[in-house]
Amino acid sequence: MTVMTAVLQHSERVGLFHYRIETDLWRALLEMVDRTVTFIALWVDEDEATLLLLYDESPILLSTAVEKRRYYAPSLRFPAAQWHERLARDLWGVEALSARDDRALLDDGCWPLTWPLAREPIPVQGERTSPDHRPGMVPSRTALPGLLGVRYEVVNGRVEQLDVQIAPGHRGVLSQLKGRTVAEALKIISRVNAAGFVAHPLAFTRAVEQAQAQLPTPRERDTRLILLEIERMSVHMFDLAQSARAAGAELLATYSDHMREALAQTCEEHGASRRLTDMVRPLDEGGCAISEIVPLAQAVITVVSVSLPRLIGLHHVYASRLEGLAVLPTEMAWAYGIGGVAGRASGRYVDRRALDIGMRLDALRSSGRHEGCALARNRQRLAEIGDSITLMERILASIGLDDEAQAYPVTDEGVGVAESARGDIWYWVTLQQGKIQKIHIRDPALPLLTVLGDILNGHKPEEIGAALLSLGISTAGVAL
Amino acid sequence: MSSGPSTLLFAFMDAQRWRPRPVPRKRGGMIRLYALETGSCEGCAMEIAALNGSTIPLEGSGFQLVEGPEEADWLLVTGAVTRSSASDLVEAWQAMPAGKSMVAVGACALDGGPFQADYATLGGLEKISRVYRTIPGCPPSPRDIFQALVALADEGFS
Numbered sequence: 314m315t316v317m318t319a320v321l322q323h324s325e326r327v328g329l330f331h332y333r334i335e336t337d338l339w340r341a342l343l344e345m346v347d348r349t350v351t352f353i354a355l356w357v358d359e360d361e362a363t364l365l366l367l368y369d370e371s372p373i374l375l376s377t378a379v380e381k382r383r384y385y386a387p388s389l390r391f392p393a394a395q396w397h398e399r400l401a402r403d404l405w406g407v408e409a410l411s412a413r414d415d416r417a418l419l420d421d422g423c424w425p426l427t428w429p430l431a432r433e434p435i436p437v438q439g440e441r442t443s444p445d446h447r448p449g450m451v452p453s454r455t456a457l458p459g460l461l462g463v464r465y466e467v468v469n470g471r472v473e474q475l476d477v478q479i480a481p482g483h484r485g486v487l488s489q490l491k492g493r494t495v496a497e498a499l500k501i502i503s504r505v506n507a508a509g510f511v512a513h514p515l516a517f518t519r520a521v522e523q524a525q526a527q528l529p530t531p532r533e534r535d536t537r538l539i540l541l542e543i544e545r546m547s548v549h550m551f552d553l554a555q556s557a558r559a560a561g562a563e564l565l566a567t568y569s570d571h572m573r574e575a576l577a578q579t580c581e582e583h584g585a586s587r588r589l590t591d592m593v594r595p596l597d598e599g600g601c602a603i604s605e606i607v608p609l610a611q612a613v614i615t616v617v618s619v620s621l622p623r624l625i626g627l628h629h630v631y632a633s634r635l636e637g638l639a640v641l642p643t644e645m646a647w648a649y650g651i652g653g654v655a656g657r658a659s660g661r662y663v664d665r666r667a668l669d670i671g672m673r674l675d676a677l678r679s680s681g682r683h684e685g686c687a688l689a690r691n692r693q694r695l696a697e698i699g700d701s702i703t704l705m706e707r708i709l710a711s712i713g714l715d716d717e718a719q720a721y722p723v724t725d726e727g728v729g730v731a732e733s734a735r736g737d738i739w740y741w742v743t744l745q746q747g748k749i750q751k752i753h754i755r756d757p758a759l760p761l762l763t764v765l766g767d768i769l770n771g772h773k774p775e776e777i778g779a780a781l782l783s784l785g786i787s788t789a790g791v792a793l
Numbered sequence: 794m795s796s797g798p799s800t801l802l803f804a805f806m807d808a809q810r811w812r813p814r815p816v817p818r819k820r821g822g823m824i825r826l827y828a829l830e831t832g833s834c835e836g837c838a839m840e841i842a843a844l845n846g847s848t849i850p851l852e853g854s855g856f857q858l859v860e861g862p863e864e865a866d867w868l869l870v871t872g873a874v875t876r877s878s879a880s881d882l883v884e885a886w887q888a889m890p891a892g893k894s895m896v897a898v899g900a901c902a903l904d905g906g907p908f909q910a911d912y913a914t915l916g917g918l919e920k921i922s923r924v925y926r927t928i929p930g931c932p933p934s935p936r937d938i939f940q941a942l943v944a945l946a947d948e949g950f951s
C-alpha cells in the first residue's frame with residue numbers, strides 16, 4: 314500500500330477529487346516519500362491549506378485546516394511549495410511552520426493593507442521598507458517584457474546569491490475575481506498572462522465546466538485544441554526571436570519576428586483576433602468566438618510550414634551562441650515539477666496535452682532533450698512548432714470526432730488544466746450560485762521562478778538578460 | 794535541412810525583401826522612446842518588444858527605443874500602474890530630460906483596463922496624471938502603436 318492510499322483511507326471525501334485530512338496525517342504525509350505523487354500547487358487561505366497533487370496522473374486535492382493562522386509547510390517535502398507558501402503569507406497572513414523560506418514575495422511595503430485577502434486586513438501605518446541596493450536589475454529594467462527584478466552579489470565577476478523580485482507586478486487579480494459571475498471573471502482571466510491568452514481562459518473554463526457538469530461538443534473541443542496550438546507557435550516564435558536577438562543572432566530573430574507577424578495577420582484575416590485574445594468563451598455563450606476554425610487552421614498550417622524549414626536551418630547556424638547558457642539540470646526539473654519547454658528541454662518530458670480528451674496522440678512526437686540549456690530550449694521550441702502543425706493536420710482530418718467523455722455530477726467545484734506554450738496552467742474553482750466563491754491559479758512560471766537563482770548563479774552579469782529571455786519567463790501569471 | 798551558407802544567403806535575401814519601408818515624418822528629428830511596464834498581463838509590453846523587432850520600420854522612421862529614461866524624449870507606459878511600480882514611474886519621469894512626453898499604450902495604462910483600482914493597483918495614468926496621450930487597444934498591434942507614434946510626432950506632440 315502506498316502512503317497516499319493510506320492517507321486517502323483516513324480522509325474525509327469532500328468533493329469528487331477532494332479529500333480533507335487531520336493535521337497529524339498532513340504532517341505524516343509531509344514526512345514520507347511516495348513516488349506515486351507529484352506536487353502541482355499549494356493554495357492556502359485563512360481556513361484551509363490545500364495541496365493539488367497528481368496521484369497516478371490524476372489530480373487530487375488534499376486539504377487540512379489552518380489553525381491560528383498556521384499550518385505545516387509542505388515545502389518540507391515538496392520544495393516547489395515554497396513560493397506558494399510565501400504568496401499565501403503575504404495575501405492571507407497564514408504562516409507555514411518550518412518553511413524553507415518565509416521572506417515576503419508580493420508585499421514590498423507599498424500596499425495600504427497588510428494581508429489584503431484576509432477577512433480582516435490590517436491598515437498599514439508608517440514608511441515602506443527600504444529597497445534592496447545590491448547590484449542587479451530592477452523589475453522595470455530587465456530584458457523581459459514583464460516585471461521581474463533580480464538582485465545579486467558579484468564575486469570574481471560572477472553572479473552569486475541571486476534573488477528574484479516580482480512584487481511590482483501584483484495587481485490584486487484574485488481579490489478582483491471573487492464574487493464575479495463566470496462571464497465577468499473570464500474577462501479578467503483572459504488577461505492574466507499574455508503568453509496564455511488562450512491557455513489561461515481555457516484552463517479556467519475547463520474547471521468551471523467540471524464544476525457545472527458541462528461538456529464541450531467534439532467540435533468545440535477541437536476548436537479549442539487548434540487555438541491552443543496556434544498560440545503555442547506564436548509564443549514559441551516570440552521566445553525564439555527574443556533569445557536570438559539577445560544572443561546577437563539578428564537574422565534568426567528577424568525570421569522569427571516575421572513568422573509570428575504572419576501568424577497574427579493570418580488569424581486576423583480569418584475572423585480571429587491577432588493574438589487570439591477573447592476567443593475562448595463559456596459554453597453558455599456559444600463557445601469559442603470563431604465561426605470557421607477550419608480555414609484558419611489550414612491557412613496557419615500553410616504559412617508556418619513554408620517558413621519553418623528555413624527557421625530551423627538558421628537556428629543551426631547560430632546554435633553555438635546559446636549552448637551552455639542558463640542550464641536547468643534534469644534533477645531540478647523533476648524535483649520542482651518544471652514543465653513546458655524548460656522542463657522538456659531538461660529531460661522532464663511531461664506534457665498535459667497527452668491527457669486532453671480528443672487529443673491525437675500520434676502528433677506529439679518531439680520527445681524532449683536533456684541538455685537543459687538555452688540551445689536545447691530553442692531546439693525544443695522548434696520541434697514543438699513542427700508538432701503543432703502535425704497536430705492541427707490530424708485534427709482537421711477528423712474534426713469533431715466523437716469521444717467518450719462523460720460529465721461528472723454537479724459539485725460546484727472543478728479543477729482545470731491547459732498545456733500552454735510555457736507549461737501547464739491549473740485552475741481550482743468553487744462556485745456558489747453561479748459566482749466565484751474561491752479561485753486559485755497556478756501558472757507554470759511559478760516553479761521555474763523558485764529555482765531561478767540556482768539557474769543563474771555563476772553567470773556573468775551581462776549574460777543574465779539573455780538567460781532570462783531563453784527561459785521564456787513571464788511573471789504576470791504568478792504575481793497576479 | 795541545410796544549415797550552410799545557402800541557408801544564410803536565402804534568409805538574408807528574405808530579410809532584405811521583408812525590410813519594412815520607413816515612413817517619412819512631417820516634422821522633427823529622432824525621437825527617443827523609453828518603454829516602462831507598470832503591472833499587467835504583459836501583452837502591451839510584448840507588442841512593444843515586437844515594435845522593436847524587424848517588422849516595423851521604427852528606427853528608419855525617426856524613432857529609437859532606448860534603455861534608460863535619462864536618454865528618452867517620450868515615455869511609453871504599459872500596465873495598470875501598481876502601487877509598487879508607481880515609484881518607478883515617477884523616477885523614470887523625473888529622470889527624463891526637459892521637453893519630455895508620456896504616452897499610455899493600451900487600455901491598462903489609460904484606465905487600468907481589466908484591472909480595477911484596489912489595494913495593489915492605482916488603475917492607469919488617468920487617475921494619476923493629466924500629461925499624457927493614449928494609444929488604445931488591448932493590446933494594440935505593433936503597427937497600431939507605430940502609426941500612433943508617427944501621428945503624434947506629426948502633430949508636434951511634446
Ligand code: SF4
Nearest residue numbers: 833836899900901931
Ligand atoms: S491593455 Fe490589455 S493587452 Fe495591454 S497589458 Fe493591459 S490587459 Fe494586457
